[in-house]
Amino acid sequence: MSEAYELKAEARERVGKGSAREIRRNGKVPAVIYGDKQAPISITLDYKTLYYKIHGGGFKTTIANILLDGKSIQVLPKDFQLDPVSDKPVHVDFLRVSAKSVVNVHVPIHFHNEDAAPGIKRGGVLNIVRHDVELHAPANAIPDAIDIDLTGLQIGDSIHISAVTLPKGVTTVIQDRDFTIATIVGHAAEVEEVTEAAAETTETEEKEGE
Template structure:
């Protein structure tokens, strides 16, 4: 994905305010082998770009004064109540240098899972994104989570899915295998079939009442 930027020579609160009043957005790009650089963006262009999920989890092609640089979106500051972008941070990307970022999770096949079709469960997405590390060439725009085998009352963990090639989850220790989704039976507890089975076992195991 591409966006346009212009080098910004004037900095400070007053200068940033004038930029915003003129429909521009102050920003900064840092990292790599160069010094941090103050830039400015067209507000309408960056506003619409930020509404796209892929813009937040892709290597971006920044066109800066006629030259192309690869960057990654790092932070966005929004106005507290207006639909206005106040400031944007980008990080330069080097092809042979691993990067760490968050990638959205795309859950698929939930409606066809045994949890929903048989158990009438409600699938809850515990996480919506994962923090990963990988080389720029291996960065996925999203990670697909297949729910087709999820059973009622069960939880799908990170270890239950296959991460894309070259991608490593950042979490370690107890956080190395987080829950991604869980199938909650309506009303809580076990499914109706499980309740019936348990009830039948209890009844068959009871001693007959003494007369």
């Protein structure tokens, strides 16, 4: 897990769209801290600092300590909104956490050693079914990423979640199936076929979770 970092914040007395627009014009970003059975706190954060944290990677899997009115509040970023044109942050939601907190969080998947996969060397294509996996993990032990080694994989091989070794105390949210993470396929037509099947599976899972 990445090392926790600090964010300096100011309390936000007024809320609403008009107030939020004014905050953004002044180089700040409106945000809220919620959870842990406490009342939500509306805050503002420095735009530049937040921009680089969000676009630097690992933002939603790294603990932050928000400094507010002389106190430090430990949080995990849960959601953020970006301007669709400029990619600038316009709002962030933070969840209060503690050493005992266990959270559900989407962790990215990183693939390694494509050049050591015979199937890819022979013209096969890595078809990524899932770019991240939702994990149930202690807030202070969230993995930065799930690393997948492609060494030795042939055309037709599949990588399932059962092949992934997770840290102690960390489990997948989906427990009722050995879902596919990626496959090595032979050509573009096969990629399209597998992708369509994966989309149908994902859609089914989303409906079951509603």
